[in-house]
Amino acid sequence: KNQVEQSPQSLIILEGKNCTLQCNYTVSPFSNLRWYKQDTGRGPVSLTIMTFSENTKSNGRYTATLDADTKQSSLHITASQLSDSASYICVVTVRSNDYKLSFGAGTTVTVRA
Amino acid sequence: AAGVIQSPRHLIKEKRETATLKCYPIPRHDTVYWYQQGPGQDPQFLISFYEKMQSDKGSIPDRFSAQQFSDYHSELNMSSLELGDSALYFCASSLARSSYNEQFFGPGTRLTVL
Numbered sequence A: 001k002n003q004v005e006q007s008p009q010s011l012i013i014l015e016g017k018n019c020t021l022q023c024n025y026t027v028s029p030f031s032n033l034r035w036y037k038q039d040t041g042r043g044p045v046s047l048t049i050m051t052f053s054e055n056t057k058s059n060g061r062y063t064a065t066l067d068a069d070t071k072q073s074s075l076h077i078t079a080s081q082l083s084d085s086a087s088y089i090c091v092v093t094v095r096s097n098d099y100k101l102s103f104g105a106g107t108t109v110t111v112r113a
Numbered sequence B: 001a002a003g004v005i006q007s008p009r010h011l012i013k014e015k016r017e018t019a020t021l022k023c024y025p026i027p028r029h030d031t032v033y034w035y036q037q038g039p040g041q042d043p044q045f046l047i048s049f050y051e052k053m054q055s056d057k058g059s060i061p062d063r064f065s066a067q068q069f070s071d072y073h074s075e076l077n078m079s080s081l082e083l084g085d086s087a088l089y090f091c092a093s094s095l096a097r098s099s100y101n102e103q104f105f106g107p108g109t110r111l112t113v114l
Helices: none
Strands: A004-007 A010-014 A018-023 A029-037 A045-052 A058-059 A062-067 A072-078 A084-093 A102-104 A109-112 B004-009 B010-013 B019-024 B029-036 B044-050 B053-057 B064-068 B073-079 B089-093 B108-113
Touching: A004 A084, A018 A029, A018 A084, A018 A109, A018 B004, A029 A062, A029 A072, A045 A062, A045 A072, A072 A084, A072 B053, A084 B019, B004 B089, B010 B019, B019 B089, B029 B073, B044 B064, B044 B073, B073 B089
Parallel strands: A010 A109, B010 B108
Antiparallel strands: A004 A018, A018 A072, A029 A045, A029 A084, A058 A062, A062 A072, A084 A102, A084 A109, B004 B019, B019 B073, B029 B044, B029 B089, B044 B053, B064 B073, B089 B108
16 A cells, blocks of 8 residues: 555646645654656656745745644645746655655646647 | 765666666765655665675666666666666765765656656
8 A cells, every 4th residue: 555645637727827735644754755756757856845843845836734633734736837848756765774755646737728 | 165976867767678777976985875766755775785796775676776886987887677666766876974964865867667
């Protein structure tokens, strides 16, 4: 069973609108949570990284929140642009010697003009 | 800033052939990770190396092997290729003692097995 669950699986939004992606995890012991943006056929690119003590972190129009108590995170995209069309992957890191990554299945965002 | 470099970017092989994928980590990074991503799937961890020693092993088939060299670049060797090996193969690198041990991903190698 995947320890990182993302919702929705996909969504379509109009250019300029906002959207929020959700991530729930059961990974333990928790080290940090990352949101990656992955364009089709490309490697994932890190957007934000948060440890358990951080509630929110922003990177331009991307804002991530983390509630370590409920093990939930969200990624909010503000004023979406066509270039935001991509898969957004929530990744949770296990506190171990190798900081193994647990990947969510991703949310595919399509921004339309 | 320098990023993770992977070569080749695209590779086409036939069944039962061998393939070698190369990964050049970000300078001064000491850890390399290999992932396999099938169509519509999330990346699956294959294997990692820290300071040229294998540090962790995931779902890497016995037909695959990998190593990290003295210059920290890594190679993933794949033998007796099967159709199911067709996937994107990502390499990531990190600096083990950094605050987040953040993994930076390369652009990937798309392997197609015919």
